[in-house]
Amino acid sequence: MTEFAKTFLDVCLTLSLVMLGIAFFLTTARIIIGPTLPDRVLGLDMLTSVAIGFIAVIGIDTGFTLYVDIAIALGLVGFLATVAFARFILARGKTADDDEKKDLRKIDGDPNETGDAAIAETGRHR
Amino acid sequence: MIGAILTIFAGLLILGGSAFAAIAAFGILRLPDLYTRMHAASKAGSVGSGMALLALALVSDSSPEALRAIAAIAFFLLTAPLSAHLLAKAAYTVGYRMWPGSVLDEMPEMEATTRDAHTPASGHPALNAGDVTETKRD
Numbered sequence: 001m002t003e004f005a006k007t008f009l010d011v012c013l014t015l016s017l018v019m020l021g022i023a024f025f026l027t028t029a030r031i032i033i034g035p036t037l038p039d040r041v042l043g044l045d046m047l048t049s050v051a052i053g054f055i056a057v058i059g060i061d062t063g064f065t066l067y068v069d070i071a072i073a074l075g076l077v078g079f080l081a082t083v084a085f086a087r088f089i090l091a092r093g094k095t096a097d098d099d100e101k102k103d104l105r106k107i108d109g110d111p112n113e114t115g116d117a118a119i120a121e122t123g124r125h126r
Numbered sequence: 127m128i129g130a131i132l133t134i135f136a137g138l139l140i141l142g143g144s145a146f147a148a149i150a151a152f153g154i155l156r157l158p159d160l161y162t163r164m165h166a167a168s169k170a171g172s173v174g175s176g177m178a179l180l181a182l183a184l185v186s187d188s189s190p191e192a193l194r195a196i197a198a199i200a201f202f203l204l205t206a207p208l209s210a211h212l213l214a215k216a217a218y219t220v221g222y223r224m225w226p227g228s229v230l231d232e233m234p235e236m237e238a239t240t241r242d243a244h245t246p247a248s249g250h251p252a253l254n255a256g257d258v259t260e261t262k263r264d
Contacts, residue, residue: 005130005137009185012137016144016178023144023151023174030154030163038160038217045209046154046167050147052202053175056182056195057140065191068182072198075205082209086216094221 013061020057023050037092041085048078136181143177146170159225160217168210172202 027050031043055071058064153166176199183195218233 001127001130002133005133009133009137012141016140019144019148023147026148026151026155030151036160036222038213038222039163041213042160042164042167043154045213046150046171049167049171049175049202049206050151052198053143053147053178056175056178057144059182060136060140060185065182065186065194068179068191068194068198071179072194072201075198075202079205079209083212086209086212089213089220090216092220 009060013057016057017054017061020050020054024054037085038089041082041089044085045078045082048074048081132184136184139177139181139184143174143181145174146177147174150174158227160222161214161224164210164214168206172206176202 024047027043027046031040031047034040052071052075055067055074059067147170150166150170153170154163157163157166179195179199179202183192183199186192186195224231
């Protein structure tokens with residue numbers, strides 16, 4: 001029973017490291033493609049939480065639970081960074097770079113969705 | 127015996143937590159606008175890392191490590207909604223729009239009230255839909 005538990009935990013650790021790596025990759029892709037500043041700030045926030053989960057999984061895997069302290073500090077720093085960025089967004093206002101009309105992506109099978117022209121038209125009427 | 131059960135439970139917890147994190151990252155890449163992305167990221171991200179930290183607390187031998195992990199969970203659950211709400215409110219106040227497929231916007235018009243910051247007063251998307259580039263600072 002104990003042997004089975006150890007093997008099961010090993011398989012779970014490998015699988016979850018793979019999934020957390022995928023999460024890192026996808027979040028980094030969102031940070032790179034943006035397109036607006038709040039999207040990037042949200043991606044950084046998400047990256048912090050994924051990193052905390054990664055630290056916990058590494059702590060189970062290798063026994064280096066010292067990193068849990070670093071995870072707490074990382075959570076604090078990430079929270080403060082997000083708060084500061086939110087204040088900055090509030091103070092900066094919206095700039096011309098944030099043309100988010102281009103990024104309104106098509107969700108498959110959406111009835112309101114007929115192409116870029118329709119999206120631009122809707123955006124103009126709002 | 128009880129140790130084996132705890133180990134299996136911890137394995138299931140980290141599997142679920144990292145699945146939550148991966149789904150949240152997929153949602154952050156796939157969803158159409160900032161607010162729906164925020165819905166994916168803030169909820170599933172905090173639950174994902176919280177489950178992994180709970181598994182660490184279950185597996186660890188000494189109680190200070192477990193207490194530290196539980197303190198990290200408590201801290202993270204405390205701060206994640208705050209930062210998400212603050213970011214969403216700042217983005218909405220400044221005038222980032224929802225995507226055209228959204229059906230309801232119950233939020234009233236708000237004015238940005240950052241002291242000493244010359245924020246444009248009309249930040250609502252209904253008001254400055256056409257003139258995005260008009261935001262100027264002096």
